[in-house]
Amino acid sequence: MKKKHVPAKETPAPAGNRLLAAMGAAVIAFLVYLPSLKNGFVNWDDDATIVNNPLLAQVNSQNLLGIFDLQQGSAGLGNYNPLSIFSFFLEKWVSGSLNPGLLHFDNALLHALTVFFVVRVLLALGLGQGGAFVGGLLFGIHPMRVESVAWATERKDVLFAVFFFAALWYYIRWVKSEPKSSRLYTTAVVLALLSCLAKVQAVALPLSMLAVDYWLKRPFNVRTVLLEKAPFWAFSVIFGAINVYTLGLQGATDNSMTHFGLGQRLVIGAWSFCVYLYKLVFPWPMLPFYTYPRQLEGWMYAGPLVFIALCALVWWLHSTGRRVWVFAFLFFFFNVMFLLQVQTAGQGYLADRFTYVAYFGFFALFAWKFDQNAEDVVWSGRWKTGTVILGMLYVLFTYEQIGVWKNSDTLWSHVIQYEGEKSGLPHWYRGQYYRSQGQYDKALADYQQALSKEPQNGELLNSRGKTYFDMAVSGKYPKEQFPDLMKKSLDDYNASLQYANTVRPVTKAAMLINRGAAYGTVGQVEKALQDFTQGLQLDPNNKMGYMNLGAVYQKMRQPEKAAAAYREYLKLDPGNVRVQKELSKVLSPKS
Numbered sequence: 001m002k003k004k005h006v007p008a009k010e011t012p013a014p015a016g017n018r019l020l021a022a023m024g025a026a027v028i029a030f031l032v033y034l035p036s037l038k039n040g041f042v043n044w045d046d047d048a049t050i051v052n053n054p055l056l057a058q059v060n061s062q063n064l065l066g067i068f069d070l071q072q073g074s075a076g077l078g079n080y081n082p083l084s085i086f087s088f089f090l091e092k093w094v095s096g097s098l099n100p101g102l103l104h105f106d107n108a109l110l111h112a113l114t115v116f117f118v119v120r121v122l123l124a125l126g127l128g129q130g131g132a133f134v135g136g137l138l139f140g141i142h143p144m145r146v147e148s149v150a151w152a153t154e155r156k157d158v159l160f161a162v163f164f165f166a167a168l169w170y171y172i173r174w175v176k177s178e179p180k181s182s183r184l185y186t187t188a189v190v191l192a193l194l195s196c197l198a199k200v201q202a203v204a205l206p207l208s209m210l211a212v213d214y215w216l217k218r219p220f221n222v223r224t225v226l227l228e229k230a231p232f233w234a235f236s237v238i239f240g241a242i243n244v245y246t247l248g249l250q251g252a253t254d255n256s257m258t259h260f261g262l263g264q265r266l267v268i269g270a271w272s273f274c275v276y277l278y279k280l281v282f283p284w285p286m287l288p289f290y291t292y293p294r295q296l297e298g299w300m301y302a303g304p305l306v307f308i309a310l311c312a313l314v315w316w317l318h319s320t321g322r323r324v325w326v327f328a329f330l331f332f333f334f335n336v337m338f339l340l341q342v343q344t345a346g347q348g349y350l351a352d353r354f355t356y357v358a359y360f361g362f363f364a365l366f367a368w369k370f371d372q373n374a375e376d377v378v379w380s381g382r383w384k385t386g387t388v389i390l391g392m393l394y395v396l397f398t399y400e401q402i403g404v405w406k407n408s409d410t411l412w413s414h415v416i417q418y419e420g421e422k423s424g425l426p427h428w429y430r431g432q433y434y435r436s437q438g439q440y441d442k443a444l445a446d447y448q449q450a451l452s453k454e455p456q457n458g459e460l461l462n463s464r465g466k467t468y469f470d471m472a473v474s475g476k477y478p479k480e481q482f483p484d485l486m487k488k489s490l491d492d493y494n495a496s497l498q499y500a501n502t503v504r505p506v507t508k509a510a511m512l513i514n515r516g517a518a519y520g521t522v523g524q525v526e527k528a529l530q531d532f533t534q535g536l537q538l539d540p541n542n543k544m545g546y547m548n549l550g551a552v553y554q555k556m557r558q559p560e561k562a563a564a565a566y567r568e569y570l571k572l573d574p575g576n577v578r579v580q581k582e583l584s585k586v587l588s589p590k591s
Contacts, residue, residue, distance in 0.1 A: 044288060058573070114161040121169045146352070160196075163192070286397075423454075424450030444464065447467065516530075550579075
């Protein structure tokens with residue numbers, strides 16, 4: 001007789017054993033990520049989100065309110081994830097600084113807590129203790145988790161996932177409760193709200209609940225689909241609209257950056273879907289940045305065909321009663337469908353982190369198969385041995401990938417190995433890191449590589465101009481080189497502003513303020529003042545603009561104007577001791 005593929009019957013283990021299984025998987029996952037605690041920040045969004053985020057400059061009520069303000073809270077990258085930024089705010093309040101070790105520790109801790117709730121969800125779905133432990137552990141140590149955990153900025157992934165799976169757990173308990181518990185339902189609603197505040201990806205929660213309903217064989221009708229999930233649907237619509245608005249506000253959803261039409265973007269989406277499935281089985285290569293192709297390769301058009309074939313497969317699985325298999329694909333699709341870059345949002349068309357929650361469905365399938373074979377004399381030992389080997393391979397891959405995120409040098413050197421010929425961006429960002437470390441020759445070499453691919457990139461020219469400027473004022477080079485370095489700096493700044501019409505206002509403001517600093521350094525104060533004024537009109541929150549403006553007025557012996565500029569700076573960064581001292585100088589009678 002044909003064996004039916006249905007969820008395992010619920011045979012609950014004692015409560016203490018269930019808790020032990022969840023805690024055991026969580027602790028192991030945390031231990032696997034201990035090496036990430038040695039990592040620092042990287043210049044891939046960590047600067048804008050954490051290090052230079054004006055809302056984290058000072059722990060005060062004004063910045064606290066700004067975190068939850070739509071415009072202030074989404075400034076920079078366009079994402080509205082206030083709870084994640086608030087968590088950084090709390091860390092600075094507790095420790096007094098944004099220490100990368102502490103942030104990585106908390107990321108690993110939140111990941112472990114996510115694993116804890118993943119196991120609880122698997123147990124609530126009726127899986128045995130062994131299967132739930134294995135499914136949760138493999139979820140936690142799969143190498144594709146690394147980007148979400150080892151990247152400080154991706155706090156939003158691990159934070160939203162904790163609330164996401166906790167909400168799912170309470171929802172399943174509510175579904176099974178008789179009579180229905182209002183406490184369980186209310187808790188699930190609150191957790192769903194917190195998840196949406198951590199990351200917009202949580203909008204897939206009600207769809208995930210529908211997948212759970214399918215697993216539990218619940219009927220699909222107006223009550224189960226709409227009425228009982230009304231608050232969750234409302235959160236999805238509201239937070240989805242908020243993030244579309246804030247991303248648009250920052251120019252992060254401009255499809256013109258790829259020059260692809262809707263049809264081609266659908267091809268990219270289908271291909272991405274297939275790549276994520278492939279990397280579930282064989283997670284290689286894992287890159288922080290995947291370059292948009294300049295034109296679609298022929299083989300990418302196979303993506304839609306594979307997607308259609310998979311849809312047919314899922315329908316066949318459903319019609320033949322293989323409910324758990326269908327659940328795995330449904331859960332995956334529901335949690336990755338909004339991230340397939342059909343609507344462009346960002347500079348890459350793939351991201352390992354997008355699978356963080358989505359892969360859960362397949363680990364639930366693995367856990368179910370593990371349980372199915374646990375009592376089989378022949379297959380039980382093979383499954384256990386295979387699972388141990390798979391887990392060891394996961395740990396090795398994960399350990400290696402954690403090292404990629406050590407610093408900006410290791411990060412971009414890794415990307416350059418695979419993407420260095422396709423885009424100038426990896427060389428550009430590694431050049432930024434080298435410049436920050438005072439390794440100017442290495443920085444210039446990387447900028448030259450980047451410019452060979454993107455000669456009309458204004459931001460890149462601006463970065464090289466800043467390098468020449470830093471070299472000139474560093475004191476590391478002979479004085480006779482100063483005029484030549486400053487000329488090269490101004491030449492690059494002038495060239496960068498020729499292409500500034502394609503960049504955001506805040507970026508153009510930074511270009512102008514950089515050029516103004518160069519003009520001020522060579523004594524062309526009128527041109528410097530003109531650039532500072534124009535730059536601050538475009539971006540009134542540019543701290544360096546006010547600092548440089550104050551310095552120029554100080555040189556011109558105009559203390560009132562210098563003091564006014566320094567006061568504007570201190571409104572944005574009240575704790576800057578250097579600017580406080582300069583303000584005191586210009587206000588003193590001797591000045």
